[in-house]
Amino acid sequence: MKVLIVDDEKHVREGIKLLGEWEQNGITEIFEAGNGEEAIQLIQTHKPQIIFSDMKMPKMDGTLLLEWIKENQPASKTIVVTGYDDYHYMRKAIHFGSMDYLLKPVDPEILNHTLENAVKEWKKEENDREKKASSAQLINEMKPVYRDRKLTQLINSDKIEIDLYEEFGFHPSQQYTVVLIRINQKASKAFNGDRDLTYFTILNIINELLFESECGIGFRYLANKGEIVIIFWKQFDRIEELLAQIYKTINDTIHMSCPIAIGKTVDKSTRLIDSYQHAKQVMLTSNLLKETENRVYRQDVLSVETLKSLMVYTANIELAVQVGEIGAFEELIEQIARDYTENQYLSLKQLLHLENEYLMISNRWFKTYTITLKVSDDIEKRMDVFFDKSGTFQLEKYKQRIKREIALFLKKVKRKTSQNTSNVIVEIEKYLQANFDRDVKLQEISDHFYISREYISRKFKQEFNVNISDYIVKFRMERAKSLLKNSQLKIYEIANMVGYQDDKYFRKVFKKVIGVTPNEYRSTM
Numbered sequence: 001m002k003v004l005i006v007d008d009e010k011h012v013r014e015g016i017k018l019l020g021e022w023e024q025n026g027i028t029e030i031f032e033a034g035n036g037e038e039a040i041q042l043i044q045t046h047k048p049q050i051i052f053s054d055m056k057m058p059k060m061d062g063t064l065l066l067e068w069i070k071e072n073q074p075a076s077k078t079i080v081v082t083g084y085d086d087y088h089y090m091r092k093a094i095h096f097g098s099m100d101y102l103l104k105p106v107d108p109e110i111l112n113h114t115l116e117n118a119v120k121e122w123k124k125e126e127n128d129r130e131k132k133a134s135s136a137q138l139i140n141e142m143k144p145v146y147r148d149r150k151l152t153q154l155i156n157s158d159k160i161e162i163d164l165y166e167e168f169g170f171h172p173s174q175q176y177t178v179v180l181i182r183i184n185q186k187a188s189k190a191f192n193g194d195r196d197l198t199y200f201t202i203l204n205i206i207n208e209l210l211f212e213s214e215c216g217i218g219f220r221y222l223a224n225k226g227e228i229v230i231i232f233w234k235q236f237d238r239i240e241e242l243l244a245q246i247y248k249t250i251n252d253t254i255h256m257s258c259p260i261a262i263g264k265t266v267d268k269s270t271r272l273i274d275s276y277q278h279a280k281q282v283m284l285t286s287n288l289l290k291e292t293e294n295r296v297y298r299q300d301v302l303s304v305e306t307l308k309s310l311m312v313y314t315a316n317i318e319l320a321v322q323v324g325e326i327g328a329f330e331e332l333i334e335q336i337a338r339d340y341t342e343n344q345y346l347s348l349k350q351l352l353h354l355e356n357e358y359l360m361i362s363n364r365w366f367k368t369y370t371i372t373l374k375v376s377d378d379i380e381k382r383m384d385v386f387f388d389k390s391g392t393f394q395l396e397k398y399k400q401r402i403k404r405e406i407a408l409f410l411k412k413v414k415r416k417t418s419q420n421t422s423n424v425i426v427e428i429e430k431y432l433q434a435n436f437d438r439d440v441k442l443q444e445i446s447d448h449f450y451i452s453r454e455y456i457s458r459k460f461k462q463e464f465n466v467n468i469s470d471y472i473v474k475f476r477m478e479r480a481k482s483l484l485k486n487s488q489l490k491i492y493e494i495a496n497m498v499g500y501q502d503d504k505y506f507r508k509v510f511k512k513v514i515g516v517t518p519n520e521y522r523s524t525m
Helices: 010-019 036-044 062-072 086-094 108-156 162-168 187-192 194-211 238-254 271-285 310-323 326-340 350-366 379-384 395-434 442-449 453-464 470-483 492-495 503-514 517-525
Strands: 003-004 028-034 050-054 077-082 098-103 176-182 217-221 226-231 258-267 294-299
Touching: 003 010, 003 036, 003 310, 003 442, 010 028, 010 108, 010 271, 010 326, 028 036, 036 050, 036 062, 036 226, 050 062, 050 108, 050 492, 062 077, 077 108, 086 470, 098 108, 108 162, 108 217, 108 226, 108 271, 176 238, 176 271, 187 238, 187 310, 187 379, 194 217, 194 226, 194 238, 238 294, 258 271, 271 350, 310 326, 310 350, 350 379, 350 395, 350 492, 395 453, 442 453, 453 470, 453 517, 470 503, 503 517
Parallel strands: 003 028, 003 050, 050 077, 077 098, 258 294
Antiparallel strands: 176 226, 176 258, 217 226
């Protein structure tokens, strides 16, 4: 905290500085002034919380100084210090909000008691000021949210009291037109991803322009994500002109197109929803491929669009997945793109429908192959990245994204298929080991695992570098070697135990595989 001592006598100032318990009261800086004029300059620069002031001083006396403080620095606590025990001065001090009145020579105990009280009082009032400032800030922050909520309710209500909405700047009228502005999710990049600041900035642009003409109000439409709505109540013949200006100003400010659609004019406030829905359809049927500097759309008569469906290409997609190469998809993707952009026209409605079906089909294939891929299900977020700053949809970049996603899917399918194949062969190996002591036919394995004999033979040899019959023989001989360690077992008994009824044949096979006869092997143990 800071203290200012104002007195034309230097020894008085020095005395107060010497007697005050500054550190105990949190005072870190002490300033001095010889008169009121000097004091004002120091107050404006340093804004001290506690001010001690004499009443009789040259140039500007204490009375004028206290008056100035009350008007310009009312938060400061003032304490009068004077050599005159005069009711006139005391009354002036009280009138201008002085906290106390000390007589010279200053009593140290009274000085520090007064200082302590002044500091406590200032801290209490400062805490109250901070609470009020915080509350005021919260109220100011909540005003736009409250306005947006109430005006969103206005759009969607069929029973309303117009008077309730006039406080937000809404004007009752005989006619209304609702305008819809689509806020691309990329728009918030201009504000480091802060969507609230994005809306605040765009609405400031809109309402400043509308305020000049007193013809409408804009607000964040809370019923749908990424939408701002304007309600016009007059100047209908200038709507397109005003919206073109709004569109350009927004584009110049955030360097991103925010397309605008105009709804039909309605004659009642309870029909605002009809005008909004008309504007929504205008927005959804706008051509995303058309390059233009002004994306303000209007259709007095709505066109009916028949949506194309990806389901028509189900068989082609399945065939391409079976081929397992991205090349099989490239021609299909190009064909779909040509079908969907006939006459260089692609609507937002068709694009969103396409993306929704694409995600549905993708998820079905992910489940088929039990593959996990992190693909956002926020369709508009996936789409918005492909609009350039003029609002034109970048079809080529979108197709490249689709190709990358499919290529990653096919790569995972190959890896998964390879793992599954390896797992099946391991299971076949376990089956052979469990049944090594009998003659297991290839057909038996095929029937047991529901896999063709040719596939089993080929994959088994790829995995173990031997065919199945040689693998069984090798496994039997390894088991026989273990059994030969038991000197109590006869050779013919061991032969039977590893699957040979003829012990002579067993001896012959053992020597061929191991290099010595069973007896010779046992003698080395």
